[in-house]
Amino acid sequence: MVLLGADCVEITRVRVDGGETVLWVQTPDAQRVLCGACGVRARSKGRREVRLRDAPGRDGGVCEVRWRKRIWWCPNAGCETRTWTEECELAAPRRVLTCRAEQWAAARLEAVEGSVASTARRLGVAWATVWSAVAAWACQVVGDPGRVGPVARLGLDETVMRSASRLARRRYVSAAVDAATGQVIDIFDGRNAADLHRWLEQQPAGWLAAIEVVCCDPHEGYRSGITRARRDTHLSDSVKIAADAFGIVRLANQALDGARRRVHNETTGHRGRKRDPLYHARKLLLTGAERLDAAGWDKMLAALDAADPTDEIRECWVAKEHVRDIFRADDPLDAQQHLNEAIAWCEHPSAPPELATLARTLRRWHTEIATAVRTRTSNARTEAANARINHVKRSARGFRNLRNYRLRILLAAGRQPCQTQPVTPIRTRRPSLVA
Template sequence: MQVHIASTLERPDCSSCGSAARIKQTMRRRLVDLPSFGRPVVTVWRQVRWHCPAPVCSAGSWMQTDDRIVIGNRGITDRAARWACEQVGRHGRSVTEVAADLGCDWHTVNRAAIAYGLALVDDPDRIGPVTTLGLDETAFVRLGKFRHRLWSTQLVGDGQLLDVVQGRDAAPACAWLAARPETWKAGIEWVTLDLSGSYRAVADTMLPDAAQVADPFHVVRVANERLDEVRRRVQNETLGHRGRKTDPLYRTRRLLVMADERLDDNARERRRGLLAAGDPKGQVADAWTAKEAVREIYRIGDPDLALQWVTELADTLDDRFYSPEIRRLGRTLRRWGPQIAAWHASRASNGPVEAVNNLAKRIKRVAFGITNWTHWRVRVLLYAGRPDWTKLATITPAAP
């Protein structure tokens, strides 16, 4: 379907000498437009080339411009470009799918989505005051012969994706925070961490007045990992091979990591019997006891008592009597003790950060992988960064 249009703007004057311009040529410019009744539409704009009639003027000729029809040298109308940006960014549709609706190629839609999306995500009013800041990483692409992973760090404030920076080390996140106003950083009270040393360095360097909180899920996961390491080591030491379905320790692997209070009497009895059969020195049982002691931290309501519990538990687990894996757990608790106990005062966790990560991974799945960093940042922020979509109709797109 084709729609032929012409601009109703008044005849311009020469920008050099001020003479009234004359028509030199009328061209038919084909532009992708919004679909109509499920069919692609092409708008044919009768675009005029003007020229200055003065023989001594050096202005020459120039093309007619009308931002109501198209901005810049794009092959898509302004209204269709804004619609494509909302479909790709807000609704998380693939560029290929939107291009099929418009009857154009992938690049036309992608350029429009990025140009208008950049203006939305870089809006200074998009980021407001934040009290709880969280950081987490996501591998957004694999490149090269050996599928080398490239990482991005998501900065999430009060459940909103603030921005995405390259890498998962401390430097990019520190640079982003350094560009924020001091008054904004002073409003951050809590920084949730997943036991990452690099993100802890970010909090120590850029937010020294904010209290750091170790995420409870990651703390318990570390205890479960140490327990599983002990189980696999004892399995190899006693039987000389990896776990098989008839081995006692392999059969109890799931019962060991489950919360004890969620098991019935039969399950507890089964766990005790399997440990008695496959754990002759009691090392796996010690690791399970240490894991349950870590979980007990979050049953304590008082932050000071919790810190005392963590400190004493770290000293106990670091004793030479225990296996290397348990001692390693004790050192982790000692290193992160204040951050673990801070959860009892803040009740903040990495849950909102993980939720934003799921949204970012959805964009990666829809796009079947994104290799361009700018495209990745804009697509993720449009979908999870809560831009003000009411401004889409009035923003000026970024230059191509």
């Protein structure tokens, strides 16, 4: 019978002390043990009690294991190995946690069900004790050669590892994600061209050769890094760069929101308030035209008629819809036409100043936007992986060590996503009083 996750021990005594179960275990008496260095039959020097912490049981209580560990010594005077303690799959040498407790802690952090500190409190050990065990487990997961397979579409996205303070600047890290599956491939420091180029130089040549499309936000650092990598690394010259649709539409929404704030301040002299028409309709302005019902259209048009005397907000709203039409088109030629219309609309001499910035971005990223429409590549799964990364950061209340941050992220999102079993709907019982 397997006890405590190990079939090499037997329980000799059990005691419940203050709601905590204490188990005394030991290995059966060995018939013959040889010295690993000289091969002489070893002799026993008795047993020494070692205290271990086991994983919580079904009732949630933590179990303490007291392992009566046997000590051996070699009678050969010329042998360099004098004494040693027995080893068992119950726990690794010089560890406080059993192997089952280490796997439980790693699984808990992998599922982002708590932090290292909360796991340590649950087991009744120190933070470093849990993290040393989890880090060893995570290094095995990250170092698995079969963890990352060929990637045809690579997604890049940045996230804030540490917010700015009085003594330190804001620190960014970038996530390389398989845009087809959402698997986090790796985390590297920074978001500049040099940071991306340095990371690509460290990747295997065969893995880089399989990449066909790189999808990223309209950030010049990523585009410059890919351009340099085509020349200096094994990244193929035929690799295309695709601009993420969400990032482009977000710039159009920011232009609309900026124009709304500016016009409101110029007409009223104060920031938006609850009863102001433009402030009250701020979310309707950012909603897609096809998602507005009749009441929404009436409310938005009434706000524009009442508080947009120069029609600048209306022009930004039309520009936003032109940008959305680019990625809604099924035919690349239609998307190209919508892109040209959006640029022409934003570059009109009477256009608001917010659209001038949007026009420059659309013209500068013209090729990348066309590639995104033609290849149907987006950072949707990359953004989902980024949300899980932020979930890991929130669960730990922030990180200061990039190595620990990387291991926690790759442990939680660095494996291939599993196909979950579809949920079977449960029919509720019909009340007996219903006629």
